[in-house]
Amino acid sequence: MRYTPPFTLTSEILNHVADISALLGQWSVTQNEILTPQLRRGNQIRTIQASLAIENNTLSLAQVTAVLEGKRVLGLPHEIQEVRNAFAAYQRLMAWQPYQITHLLQAHGVLMQGLVDHAGHFRQSGVGIYRDKQLIHMPPPADRVPLLMRELLAWCGATDCHPLVASCVFHYEFEFIHPFADGNGRMGRLWQSRLLSEWQPLFAFLPVETVIKTRQEEYYAALSAADRQAQATPFIAFMLAAILEAMREVQAVAEPAIRLTPAVQALLQTLYRSPPLKSAELMAALGLRHRPTFRQNVLEPALQRGWVAMVNPDAPRSPQQRYWLTAAGDQVLANWLE
Template sequence: MNAYQPPYTITQEILNRVAAISEVVGRLTVLTDQAKSLRLRRINRIRTVHGSLAIEGNTLSEAQITAILEGKRVIAPPREVREVKNALDAYDHFENWRPESEEDLLEAHRILMSGLIDEAGMYRRSGMGVMAGREVIHMAPPAHRVPHLMNDLFGWLAATDAHPLIASSVFHYEFEFIHPFADGNGRLGRLWQSLILARWNPLFADIPVESLIFEHQAEYYQALQESTRQTDSAPFITFMLRMVLDTVTSSTPEVAQEVTPEVRLLSALGREMPRQQLKEALGLKDDEHFRKAYLLPALEAGLIEMTIPDKPRSSKQKYRLTDKGRLRLARHGDGNRPRPA
């Protein structure tokens, strides 16, 4: 019998979110069964891969990931292209993996990190510190303890009667705390939570929770740190359930999943707006993410333009829709207006 029990507290907020997610997922499952679409599954797979890798610093856009998926040549850093190919390959194996199988997790890591590190598919053999800039924010357990800790964690997952929404979040946190691999811990931890959820409801194989985590990645890391500080994963569970609830609430099988960052930006830009106001209208906090994922792609695509183009850094600079942007927005219709993240 597995005696290991990860420390976590079930708060009323956690229970309320589990109930809310279960209700939405129930409705969404019926709709999705009526409107299955390989095209939408493909769109969401691309968004999932983009979100997970972007958290780790990969700069490739959804358009570039789509091109790689289609076998087209992409001019980008070779390592980043390899990361995308590996992630797409991993999700191709997604349905064959069992959440409670340590062997499957090692295989997933081997695929995700193939050609990127020497220890792909093997637990780390040295100490590991998680850095934020030059600051060590977490010292992972010693390497010699990793196999034992992971065995305990898988034993708990196989035996627990906790709701999968809670169990998947606990596993994700504990996995990141152990930090069992030399690299790739973040992307694999998120993938494994999706796998646990997908075994509860297949809908989670196609819902891109990763893209929302990317938009809130500062909070993601804060929740991890706060759980470590409290020796209780409740803060991380609470955060992850909010991400899941926001994702399933804004997902419909027909249209909402097709809303790209550019379309979200166009929908928010009802009039000329300065950069900060536009970012706030989208519900975004991270300035660099807003610039790279929203502002620059929309400018480069000719969907928006600057009001003072010859002085891009002017304090009076604003942005407005172009005719091309209005046409793009009209194709999606007012009924598709996205809610703030």
């Protein structure tokens, strides 16, 4: 009997699939405006920096950009090598067939070249996954890895469940199997992007990793919850929410009808590299005194477009409410400065 990974389609998961599909429908009309070549490259760089940062690479977005532009960067040699490898892997992403195990091994070889022994080969020994010196997951024995990976890829290629769901199931099962001695996190995220891009090519340039980086504890918690439940359901829900958030951030950055007014620009600059601030603090920084005008013309437009977010969205009118600059706002500001 063909292996089928265990998971349950909840209303939360189905709602996420519907929301993502609806947004994709909007994008089909304005695809060239949503992901211009400049935005695609920018998203790819953000993806690389975020995916490596999750794995404790300390290079900033500016440093990663400099490495990819061939400039000298003061950094640890292995971190610079990680950036070069990741860029090479994402450049070749669409050339690899997502259901072929040989192509998955090739991708690992590119991603981990010069960083580990036996790059491009499955692990040959048992491993344990630790966090804070505590064992949190014991993957299957090494001699079971080739069979488990063949079964997983065969299921991905044959399943009739929605590609969004199937890609999340793959990501969880991949991390559960932990097929490589190192590089499993970045490989799992890379290959989910490849599976999604087989369905919708736009996903090859969607910086989901930037969302995962900001919600890193939730990412690991979702993996742990799926382990405890012995099914991928909690992780599917988390990843679909992350995909939807990344899509909304891209749309907020790319939407051509939006004009970055001087007042909103000043708001974004005030929050750049700043701790969250109250509305009164923002008004003072911008030299504004009339609260209704500030909210209507400055704060609300930034909130609606996802450039600024509330620390406590469940209490939007709280006098203790503070606001912070999102990844989308950071990108809008960077584009304006360029």
